[in-house]
Amino acid sequence: MNNRKSGILLHITSLPGAEGIGTLGKEAYAFIDFLVETGQKLWQILPLGPVGAGNSPYQCFSAFGGNALLIDSELLMQEHLLTPDDFQAMPRFSAKKVDFDKVSHWKKSLLEKAFIRFQENRFNDYSNEYSHFLNEHGWWLNDYALFISARNYFGGLHWSEWDRGIKFREQDALDALTAKLKKQIDYQKFIQFLFFRQWHGLKRYANENGVQIVGDVPLYVSGDSSDVWTNTDIFLLDEDLNPTEVGGVPPDYFSETGQLWGNPVFDWPKLKERQYDWWMARLHFNLNMFNLVRIDHFRGLESFWSVPADEETAINGKWIPAHGYEMLSLIKSQIGILPFIAEDLGIITTEVDHLRERFNLPGMKVLQFAFTTDATNKDLPHNYDKNFVVYTGTHDNNTTLGWLNKVDGEEKEMVSKYFSTYDSIRKLVEMAMSSVAETAILPMQDVLELDERSRMNTPGTPTGNWGWRFQWKQLKTTQKNFLRETTLKYNR
Numbered sequence: 001m002n003n004r005k006s007g008i009l010l011h012i013t014s015l016p017g018a019e020g021i022g023t024l025g026k027e028a029y030a031f032i033d034f035l036v037e038t039g040q041k042l043w044q045i046l047p048l049g050p051v052g053a054g055n056s057p058y059q060c061f062s063a064f065g066g067n068a069l070l071i072d073s074e075l076l077m078q079e080h081l082l083t084p085d086d087f088q089a090m091p092r093f094s095a096k097k098v099d100f101d102k103v104s105h106w107k108k109s110l111l112e113k114a115f116i117r118f119q120e121n122r123f124n125d126y127s128n129e130y131s132h133f134l135n136e137h138g139w140w141l142n143d144y145a146l147f148i149s150a151r152n153y154f155g156g157l158h159w160s161e162w163d164r165g166i167k168f169r170e171q172d173a174l175d176a177l178t179a180k181l182k183k184q185i186d187y188q189k190f191i192q193f194l195f196f197r198q199w200h201g202l203k204r205y206a207n208e209n210g211v212q213i214v215g216d217v218p219l220y221v222s223g224d225s226s227d228v229w230t231n232t233d234i235f236l237l238d239e240d241l242n243p244t245e246v247g248g249v250p251p252d253y254f255s256e257t258g259q260l261w262g263n264p265v266f267d268w269p270k271l272k273e274r275q276y277d278w279w280m281a282r283l284h285f286n287l288n289m290f291n292l293v294r295i296d297h298f299r300g301l302e303s304f305w306s307v308p309a310d311e312e313t314a315i316n317g318k319w320i321p322a323h324g325y326e327m328l329s330l331i332k333s334q335i336g337i338l339p340f341i342a343e344d345l346g347i348i349t350t351e352v353d354h355l356r357e358r359f360n361l362p363g364m365k366v367l368q369f370a371f372t373t374d375a376t377n378k379d380l381p382h383n384y385d386k387n388f389v390v391y392t393g394t395h396d397n398n399t400t401l402g403w404l405n406k407v408d409g410e411e412k413e414m415v416s417k418y419f420s421t422y423d424s425i426r427k428l429v430e431m432a433m434s435s436v437a438e439t440a441i442l443p444m445q446d447v448l449e450l451d452e453r454s455r456m457n458t459p460g461t462p463t464g465n466w467g468w469r470f471q472w473k474q475l476k477t478t479q480k481n482f483l484r485e486t487t488l489k490y491n492r
Contacts, residue, residue, distance in 0.1 A: 007042025
């Protein structure tokens with residue numbers, strides 16, 4: 001049996017299309033067709049949640065909700081929830097970069113029209129499906145819909161600044177606000193119905209065509225989220241529900257002061273008391289959403305970098321043990337083989353390696369990190385075994401061409417030992433594809449051989465990220481042929 005496979009890393013937002021942002025519509029289906037045509041078996045994406053400040057998919061208002069901006073309007077028109085007249089005032093959008101505010105303003109008006117039409121004319125068409133969705137997802141959806149509606153009601157304030165009764169979830173206050181905001185809450189539930197309906201249709205098409213979807217689960221959740229508001233006991237918060245400790249990483253390759261994410265960290269003893277119920281729900285939910293799940297910042301399941309909430313950088317943190325072994329043992333007892341990928345980049349200890357190996361989870365190797373030392377570098381293909389996913393780069397890296405253009409000094413000398421700068425992107429792609437690693441993933445930017453202007457994210461910079469989009473006209477026949485031929489050549 002051949003377990004070797006390859007795929008492409010591309011977030012939904014980066015797809016082409018007329019709506020100013022990638023959606024779950026025809027261009028997503030066309031991308032699956034492209035994957036099939038070039039022999040790819042995997043499509044890796046970033047988290048799909050409703051994004052908050054900075055538009056980061058790693059800072060969402062919910063660990064379970066879907067991003068309304070990804071809902072495809074053309075599909076809604078086909079289902080008569082929108083009409084051609086609704087598109088008459090459609091703005092001109094950039095094909096190269098997402099203007100999140102502009103897209104959000106326009107799409108909100110469309111979705112509100114779709115909701116009115118759904119209530120007036122179309123509800124009976126979907127009544128059984130909609131009722132089933134509300135019943136299946138009510139355990140998180142009710143709280144999320146109230147959270148977003150309340151957040152809008154309180155002028156976009158962080159939930160910790162809401163009226164005391166709502167902030168502390170006093171039942172009488174919650175009941176009164178729920179009654180007051182019923183229409184807004186129903187709208188939020190409808191939006192989620194549309195999102196999940198379109199998502200599962202797309203996933204079904206991918207799977208029917210032999211393409212598996214690799215999802216991404218951030219270790220932490222945003223402090224400004226329905227998850228923290230409804231589960232304050234499983235996070236390290238003070239009596240006024242403000243974080244006492246926040247997450248991040250110590251100084252590393254990306255930053256000499258570390259990264260201060262600001263997310264509240266978990267109270268692992270409390271999670272243990274609750275038999276890890278929130279985590280179990282989250283993992284099962286994501287395994288229903290995706291075929292494989294990448295656990296971002298996997299090392300935080302062994303121990304996590306905890307920084308006092310009043311610190312301005314991540315330097316003065318400390319490592320605190322987590323209960324990842326118990327939690328993963330529990331999910332393994334429920335489902336057997338764990339279809340997870342462990343994002344084990346950064347400062348990795350023997351204990352983290354043991355945790356990953358204990359559950360037979362593939363780790364990650366990144367070729368852009370492979371030339372910083374010597375021939376013993378753990379990211380060089382001759383130094384790792386098959387239970388890894390090898391990447392040329394990730395969403396946090398520069399594009400490979402951008403990286404090659406900037407590499408200098410001893411690192412550049414090391415690169416030159418393995419290949420000349422001529423045609424070097426393709427040499428790096430071949431290095432990934434030919435490696436013993438069972439899985440190879442290429443960012444779409446590297447397939448298109450694009451420079452740093454097409455970078456997705458620069459860690460530590462709060463704005464200007466996540467907006468990159470590709471266009472089909474960028475894809476050359478030679479690039480498509482190279483991808484297909486390299487995939488065949490290395491038995492993927």
